Amino acid sequence: MPQIKIKSINAFYEKLHVLKNIELNVSKGEIVSLIGPSGSGKSSLLKMLVGLLIPKSGKIYLNENLVNFKNQSDLRTIREQIAIVFQQYNLFQNMNVLKNVCIAPTKIQKRDPKEVNEQALNLLEKVGLKDKLKSYPDELSGGQQQRVAIARALCLNPQILLLDEITSALDPELVKEVLDSIRLLASEGMTMLIVSHEMNFVKEVSSRVVFMDEGSIIEINNPRNIFEKPKEKRTLDFVSKILKEK
Amino acid sequence: MGYTLVYTQVLEFLPYLIKGAWISLQIAILAFFGGMFFGLILATVRTFGNNISNKIVICYVTFFTNTPQLVQIYFLFFALPEFGILLSPYIAVLLGMTLNAAAYLCEIQRAGFLSIRQNELDAAKTLNFSLFQQVKYVILPHIMRVLFPPLSNHYIIMTLGTSMAAIFGVEELTGRAFNINSETFRSVEIFSITALIYIVITFIATFLLAIIGRYFFKAKIRIIQ
Numbered sequence: 001m002p003q004i005k006i007k008s009i010n011a012f013y014e015k016l017h018v019l020k021n022i023e024l025n026v027s028k029g030e031i032v033s034l035i036g037p038s039g040s041g042k043s044s045l046l047k048m049l050v051g052l053l054i055p056k057s058g059k060i061y062l063n064e065n066l067v068n069f070k071n072q073s074d075l076r077t078i079r080e081q082i083a084i085v086f087q088q089y090n091l092f093q094n095m096n097v098l099k100n101v102c103i104a105p106t107k108i109q110k111r112d113p114k115e116v117n118e119q120a121l122n123l124l125e126k127v128g129l130k131d132k133l134k135s136y137p138d139e140l141s142g143g144q145q146q147r148v149a150i151a152r153a154l155c156l157n158p159q160i161l162l163l164d165e166i167t168s169a170l171d172p173e174l175v176k177e178v179l180d181s182i183r184l185l186a187s188e189g190m191t192m193l194i195v196s197h198e199m200n201f202v203k204e205v206s207s208r209v210v211f212m213d214e215g216s217i218i219e220i221n222n223p224r225n226i227f228e229k230p231k232e233k234r235t236l237d238f239v240s241k242i243l244k245e246k
Numbered sequence: 247m248g249y250t251l252v253y254t255q256v257l258e259f260l261p262y263l264i265k266g267a268w269i270s271l272q273i274a275i276l277a278f279f280g281g282m283f284f285g286l287i288l289a290t291v292r293t294f295g296n297n298i299s300n301k302i303v304i305c306y307v308t309f310f311t312n313t314p315q316l317v318q319i320y321f322l323f324f325a326l327p328e329f330g331i332l333l334s335p336y337i338a339v340l341l342g343m344t345l346n347a348a349a350y351l352c353e354i355q356r357a358g359f360l361s362i363r364q365n366e367l368d369a370a371k372t373l374n375f376s377l378f379q380q381v382k383y384v385i386l387p388h389i390m391r392v393l394f395p396p397l398s399n400h401y402i403i404m405t406l407g408t409s410m411a412a413i414f415g416v417e418e419l420t421g422r423a424f425n426i427n428s429e430t431f432r433s434v435e436i437f438s439i440t441a442l443i444y445i446v447i448t449f450i451a452t453f454l455l456a457i458i459g460r461y462f463f464k465a466k467i468r469i470i471q
């Protein structure tokens with residue numbers, strides 16, 4: 001029984017047909033990576049799952065429940081279960097690091113501020129930002145902001161985590177740490193959808209890899225096959241180009 | 247130079263001048279908040295409105311920011327009676343300054359709207375903030391931080407602009423200085439004291455605004471330019 005079931009989804013920005021007939025099932029605890037050229041719709045697919053891009057047709061089931069994107073309470077329900085780390089981090093510029101992480105758990109989830117604070121400190125320590133608690137996002141580097149965004153997402157204790165290009169702004173050592181935390185979270189049953197350009201990362205963590213191009217899913221395969229013997233020529237072209245760039 | 251400064255005669259009038267300053271302050275504050283309110287409506291229309299309503303606001307703003315405020319108030323004071331609308335000098339000045347401020351404050355507030363970051367709103371939505379919470383935690387703090395400095399500046403400019411009311415016979419600070427001047431002819435003393443009172447008023451305002459701006463909205467404001 002898939003936790004997320006995406007059935008023939010089509011979505012548009014004005015006239016641009018950005019998601020074409022998307023079909024994807026993700027089981028609980030799975031780590032699915034999305035790869036594909038720039039502009040292929042990877043971020044859009046993640047945004048669609050948190051209701052920032054409303055599909056024009058198709059169906060999405062979350063834990064077997066059909067999601068009605070026009071219904072506020074359905075939107076609230078999916079957003080309670082799915083957390084996203086945006087490609088541009090999207091931190092609140094007027095709040096310091098700690099506040100960015102704590103605001104939703106305390107004000108929206110109405111959890112005990114003390115307990116939230118403790119979890120936030122714990123998470124921020126894990127991502128190496130313990131000495132930046134009082135800094136504002138514009139005082140942080142891209143990689144630091146990204147780690148704040150990761151901590152903010154994790155502090156929500158989501159069932160499903162969407163990570164958009166989380167390795168792009170991170171140092172190699174941090175990539176390893178993030179990778180370790182992701183594995184740990186997955187082993188605890190958290191489901192993850194990860195967009196990444198970092199092929200080694202994808203190979204290491206994913207249970208399955210989805211290759212997207214021009215708004216369509218071209219191929220879904222296991223991480224070994226997709227890099228070594230992909231089924232589709234377009235996948236092969238993309239993968240070999242990426243590997244050559246290295 | 248045969249003129250000797252004699253302040254004693256003029257100092258008697260200090261309480262009278264200070265009461266005038268109070269009237270100046272009232273006009274400035276009322277016109278400012280009136281202008282904020284109308285300006286907010288105009289900025290909202292300009293940001294979210296359709297083509298026609300947009301053009302109307304553009305015309306309004308262009309007219310009021312490209313003609314002298316004095317001429318605008320003259321128009322209200324002398325031309326409106328032709329249409330059967332009689333305004334007292336005080337009301338004419340207040341109305342004129344409010345309409346003028348609305349045009350400037352519309353532009354300032356619009357810049358604030360335009361600076362709202364969609365990114366942050368996306369994050370707020372996915373964190374399940376209600377619309378009210380988005381406004382409270384994300385939009386307002388950001389807008390206030392961006393807008394506080396230009397709004398403070400405009401308020402100071404308006405405080406000084408209230409002296410125009412004297413021309414229409416309103417007995418605010420400058421008007422009262424005129425009165426004393428025609429009684430005592432101690433022009434230098436009177437107008438130097440008047441200038442000093444203006445400096446004190448604007449300095450206090452700047453100081454208070456800077457404190458409010460810095461501590462409540464984290465706006466970057468300097469007290470002395």
Ligand SMILES: Nc1ncnc2c1ncn2[C@@H]1O[C@H](COP(=O)(O)OP(=O)(O)OP(=O)(O)O)[C@@H](O)[C@H]1O
Nearest residue numbers: 013016018036037038039040041042043044045087
């Ligand atoms: N808010 C938007 N409004 C209009 N078009 C958009 C918007 N966001 C993305 N697009 C367009 O949709 C297409 C897919 O964009 P998307 O961001 O999903 O790509 P991506 O696969 O994440 O690319 P990248 O690897 O560069 O992040 C692109 O052509 C992009 O220009």
Ligand SMILES: [Mg+2]
Nearest residue numbers: 042043044087
């Ligand atoms: Mg993207």
